[in-house]
Amino acid sequence: ETGVTQTPRHLVMGMTNKKSLKCEQHLGHNAMYWYKQSAKKPLELMFVYSLEERVENNSVPSRFSPECPNSSHLFLHLHTLQPEDSALYLCASSQNPGAQETQYFGPGTRLLVL
Amino acid sequence: GENVEQHPSTLSVQEGDSAVIKCTYSDSASNYFPWYKQELGKRPQLIIDIRSNVGEKKDQRIAVTLNKTAKHFSLHITETQPEDSAVYFCAAKGSGNTPLVFGKGTRLSVIA
Numbered sequence: 014e015t016g017v018t019q020t021p022r023h024l025v026m027g028m029t030n031k032k033s034l035k036c037e038q039h040l041g042h043n044a045m046y047w048y049k050q051s052a053k054k055p056l057e058l059m060f061v062y063s064l065e066e067r068v069e070n071n072s073v074p075s076r077f078s079p080e081c082p083n084s085s086h087l088f089l090h091l092h093t094l095q096p097e098d099s100a101l102y103l104c105a106s107s108q109n110p111g112a113q114e115t116q117y118f119g120p121g122t123r124l125l126v127l
Numbered sequence: 128g129e130n131v132e133q134h135p136s137t138l139s140v141q142e143g144d145s146a147v148i149k150c151t152y153s154d155s156a157s158n159y160f161p162w163y164k165q166e167l168g169k170r171p172q173l174i175i176d177i178r179s180n181v182g183e184k185k186d187q188r189i190a191v192t193l194n195k196t197a198k199h200f201s202l203h204i205t206e207t208q209p210e211d212s213a214v215y216f217c218a219a220k221g222s223g224n225t226p227l228v229f230g231k232g233t234r235l236s237v238i239a
Binding site: 056069103115118 | 136169173176226
């Protein structure tokens with residue numbers, strides 16, 4: 014349960030706020046991911062980082078800004094969000110981004126935008 | 128790109144019965160198919176996976192089958208227990224750096 018950690022676990026913010034989500038993995042993995050999980054929708058991949066370099070960006074709005082300072086840490090900076098951005102944001106990691114490997118998920122940050 | 132369809136969206140079974148969840152995928156190059164279980168308020172966790180060179184894989188009460196020709200794969204849970212109640216996600220992954228694409232999930236309820 015401590016392999017991938019996320020903070021905060023819950024966040025309420027207004028549309029004009031700026032906040033950041035943090036993810037940390039203690040598994041020695043090289044790839045990290047941000048997913049958005051909304052009700053009745055599949056897990057939506059937002060960003061993939063491999064060895065601190067962004068390798069995937071699924072046309073996510075610019076109000077979401079990722080940062081990967083090293084292979085163990087991943088941030089998601091949030092600004093001027095919309096109510097429809099309310100969701101569970103999950104971080105995951107895997108050994109490599111391209112291999113057939115298990116992704117290990119963090120507990121998620123439940124975000125509510127008012 | 129890859130598209131994964133998952134059915135049913137909800138499934139209720141009596142304890143002890145079997146449960147089957149089916150997924151189809153669109154990209155014939157996909158070669159890795161994991162299944163994740165997400166209990167209420169918890170993170171998704173891998174329960175079983177299958178690669179394209181295998182037709183079936185079993186782990187105790189859980190089995191997964193893959194039909195590459197028809198591009199579908201299924202999760203089978205036998206002798207269901209209340210603790211099997213969760214949302215189950217299938218996923219498919221193509222070759223190279225293509226990402227995992229998830230299905231919409233199936234909410235399984237096992238009634239004691």
